Amino acid sequence: MVILSPDAGGSSAGIFFHKSMMGERMEQKRHLSASLGETGEIFPYSKRVFSSGIRVLYRYLSSPLVCLSLWVRAGSSDEMPEKNGLAHFFEHMVFKGTKHNPGVQLIRRVQAMGGNINAGTSLDTTDFYILVPREFWKEALELLTELVKDPLLSHKDIESEKSVVIQEIHMEEDEPEERLARLLYQQVFKNTSYGRPILGEPKTVGSLSREDILTYKEEYFQPSNIVLSVAGDLEENVLFSCAEEMFDSPYLSKIPEFTRSVTFLEPGNCKVEVGMDIERTYGAFSFLCPGFRQDMSYTIRLLSTVLGQGIASRLNMQLREKAEIVDTIYTTYSSYQAAGLFVIWVTFLEGERERVEEAVQTELLRIVSQPPDEKECKRSRNLLKGSFFQTMETVQGNADMFGRYDAIDTVDRICRFPVVLNSLRGEDLVEMTERYLSWDHAVSVWVGPERHA
Amino acid sequence: MKQFFETTVPDFLQGGLRVIYTHRLQSRLFCISMCLGMGNLYEKEGERGISALTQESLIKGTQFSTAEEVSYRTETLGATIDVSSNFFTGKVRICGPAENFRSIIELFCEIVTLPSFPHQEVNREKRYLLRLLSSLDDDPFRAAVIRFKQAFFGDSALAYPIEGRKEDLELLNEHTVRTFHHKVYSRNNCVLAVAGRFDQKEVQDLLNSGLASLPQNEAIQSFPIPQARAEIVAERRAIHDCWLIMGTPAPSMQDKDGRAAFDILNNVLGGGMYSRLFIRVREELGLSYQVGSMYVPFPGTSFLAAFAGFSPLNLGKVVEVFNREFKNIAEVERDEFEEVKNYISGTMLQVIEKTDSFASLLAFCEHTGLGWDFFASYREIIKNIRVSEALEWWDHYSTMQKAMGVIAPVHFSHPLLE
Structure with a gap:
């Protein structure tokens, strides 16, 4: 799934730069509220930052469903030009099997719980989510964690998935609104990393190797670069301790530096x-x-x-x-x-x-x-x-x-x-x-x- | 799911208009939704498109407000309005912040009972629908769906887009729209659902007074759906990929057991990422990005269809896989069958979670004779159906010939397309 315009409709969030998390206190817990005009209602939530660097957010909602959404601050604009399409390709590859759930077993388990699983890639982020009936949230958290920590990334699957992504590119070219959006971003953000297509080009996708994918994962899929956001009706302390346990690995390599400085030239008419x-x-x-x-x-x-x-x-x-x-x-x-x-x-x-x-x-x-x-x-x-x-x-x-x-x-x-x-x-x-x-x-x-x- | 139906109360307004209230005390929203009998199956020959035109024109002015004022009033309430029609129902729904429920009801009643259908507005919407009709094929997938419906339904009402038929639309005007509106917007042809946070007594009083002028007409009968056909309709376009939709007849929406069987088997075949078509066509063969199946139950002849977009060189292979997987459903495993039941239950929860979609669902189920609590009982039917029972239904329908709709690149040739 490609997200070019995450806030289409002008009503929800956009995508932006984050501050360094290193300065945040661990075990931070906050309750925020804001007046919503005439309604005077509030939007409370809890947040903790664990020693691995992962940030976990929880928002209570009375619902028979729980949604676990994992956001990684890495998107298509983090790619080198010759690796264009890598972030989106990685997002596809995690669904091809993990260490404990090869093939489509992980997807099977989610659907068997009555859940849905999907993912999206944008210019700045990649996100993965599982939506399940409340009673399965712990198992869903385990699976979501495994999805980003232990994908198998076999050579055979990589080659097979390339043709799927190239077909996705063709589909985008055959659909006028998709083609328009792609041309627009290429033109406005010309000569910057934002101007490259999220799906990549058939040539760049065709040349991606397993090493490229592993390097990308190693560099960006670090706990300090991940936010786990959960909404539903569950015990927040249990959630926080489970999340801490699942992302307990220390920093594996350098923490990506996000002080991105992209110079955009204001386009002429x-x-x-x-x-x-x-x-x-x-x-x-x-x-x-x-x-x-x-x-x-x-x-x-x-x-x-x-x-x-x-x-x-x-x-x-x-x-x-x-x-x-x-x-x-x-x-x-x-x-x-x-x-x-x-x-x-x-x-x-x-x-x-x-x-x-x-x-x-x-x-x-x-x-x-x-x-x-x-x-x-x-x-x-x-x-x-x-x-x-x-x-x-x-x-x-x-x-x-x-x-x-x-x-x-x-x-x-x-x-x-x-x-x-x-x-x-x-x-x-x-x-x-x-x-x-x-x-x-x-x-x-x-x-x-x-x-x- | 139980919790959503426990706070749901069916009732009647004065004059017998059916209304379903569903309370969500924690919701910030209020939603009122009307479902009524209209759409392709309610349109006579020569009137194809009258439902779409009536619905498009409905919010273009009332006896008290101009089109612009109606839009301004709606949006200043922070509300959204959804007016549409499909093959056999129409919908009018307004959803907005709960504190504005009184104004939302007032606006809703005015729109439904007192539309003015000005000549200029109706003509503009007619021209808009005519242009829309001319460009439906711009999206290759949608173009393939249209071809499939022609292949399956022949030249009957369901083969036409909901926007209608060009030559019919051109003849429609504000008078035909007013007559049609008077006919279908009647107490015995619609059901209301009210959802969110509100005071039921107050809502009831407001609706009784606001909808008092809604007429009570003779019952309207929809036209029957003809038998399915098994033709191939193909068209070429200057595109990269080929789109194929292949389907068989399926149980109707009123046939609860058959419907449950097909809901489950459709999901085994092509619902979600753990389905047979997704695994074979995308995961194993790497042929397609978008592949799956859909079961579309109508009040009569219905269909289950597999679909995919792929390189034209693989057309033969995809047809072969589709045929094989249709056949292989007969060997569905018990575990697979039970897992899909859970998947369907979870999907139902997602529909019900949203106030606006739950309101529309309640009104739709009650209007179509399924009963407002259909989803609660349907969940039990799904839970209890056995593999052998489902396969009996499958055997009955899936042995029939399949219809196909295809959109292919211009210079590509294949025996199927000749």
Whole structure:
């Protein structure tokens, strides 16, 4: 599974840089709460950091299910160019068998418990999760641990899996929306590690060796680089002691240094067009933005909602409902460790790109000339909060959100989100638009019918 | 699962409208969901697409609010609205923060009972659906599903996309939409479910008053589903890979024992990563990234189909593996069978965990005659069914000819595609 835009929908977490964990106190336990506007409700959780360096987060939720989500701060942007696709390939390989559960036995055991197991690779992280009925959580924890600690990685399986991943790459190329996203990232993050495809290229995937995979595992799959996030109804002390026991290995090698410094060149206005055997045109206008670790990411998220989330958003009202020049239009803000990406996505069947482009540009300018009033801000704030509640309703939503935040930054940000949201006003959105959504730096990508390309 | 049904209460509103309340005291959410009889099986010849157009237009204005105001009101409540139709049901669902439950109900009732269907809005949604219809094939997997349904259902109602048929849609207008709305939005054609944190008495009063104008019409009959066919429908596109969907007839949704048998055997065949197709096609042969099977029960002729995307050179091999694995189900092992039962139970819990999906499930089960507590009893049926009983059902259906839908690259030739 590939996660290009972990926060599609503009409502959940992004991906960002994490502080050094070495300074944190061991056995740290905290309870945080934050006012969620009118609801006044809280999101308590517990966290401990063990001697191996692993961080364990637990959030109580009354549910017959438990979700265990393991986040590793290593993704496709950590690869060397000639090894592009390695992080995603490793994510596939762990499901090919482990020391105590060869072949697909581990998957069989999870499904036999009534559970689900899966994984995802993004630019900055790789995550693995098991969702099971509550009574099986201990066994699930053992299996999740084994998955990342003891994969077999046999030569035969590696060769067989290469053709599966290459087929996945072809599938992505045949699907217009996937192809559009891939082209967009390549263009905006050109010449940086973020611009390389998460799946890799057939050539780089084809050349991966067992040694490459082992080296990658050794370097990144260290307890100090892992967050275990658990949500459900279980005894937290039992969870913490089990987790400590399972990740009790000392540091095996150097701890990866995450002071990544990637220089992104703000792109000049440019356009990329590709033709496919399709009927509809799929387009995207994108802008380079700050990554998650900056507080202004909250403002950009709100701006995204004003502009392109919901039927009453400005872009949808003007371009779809009134001018009827697009079939769909929405925005996303995807935030990563070193940068963020604001994207306006459109589709239309019969229409002129130039007209759509002009209308989008007009709406961006209108944020400045007619800043969102309190009514418009309230709609967007409430929509974001409603979406946040829905994410936080399930054990998987909680485990994922807490795990992702803690893997790269701090969980505090989850609690701060609704608080900061309440303080944002129209003028903050104007400032963000002027700083980051300048048309001079817009990258447009179009995937359309072959005849138009 | 028990805990979710213990807090569920079935009731009737004034005038006999069925409503199911399900309480979640710890939830931050409130959800109201209506399931009604509409979709392909309720559309006459010449009206293919009327359900989709009615649903698309439903939130485009009421007698008190413009389309823009409806959207603004919904989103300012922090709520999301989901209005859709499928082959034999339609859905209207609003979900938002629990503290806004009164405003959510008020909005819901206004949308359902007093839509204005303005000429301009209905025409815009019609043009949107027409454009959508023209581009359904852009996604190769979806294109293969459409071909499979044509191969399986012939030219009957279920062979059409839920968006309808171009020549029919072009003739529809706000008047036909209003007439259809009046017909299907009636007390005896819909069921409500209310889920989350709320005061039941207050909700009941609000619904009684807000839905008072909902008419009581004559019962609406859906058109029957024809017998399955076993054709091959293939099409070529300029793509890298081939997509194949191959399926057989299967028990209907009302046939509880047969349905349980097929739910289990479908998961043995291609549900999840520990399934026979996944292991053979992906893990052992490395032929495909996306492979599995689906059992789609309808109120009548239904199907179970295997699917995969793969290099066209492997088409023959994949067809061979599919055929072999369909046949090999007859040798399912007891352990495998029992494990899959657990997997299905776990999957049910995941559906029920979410307030909005549970509300929709309750309304759907009650509306389709399965009963609001169907999932609780169905779990027991799944638990108790034996391998031999399931295989009797399998034998009955799986020996029938298989239908196939294929999307293949332009210059690829294979006897199957001729």
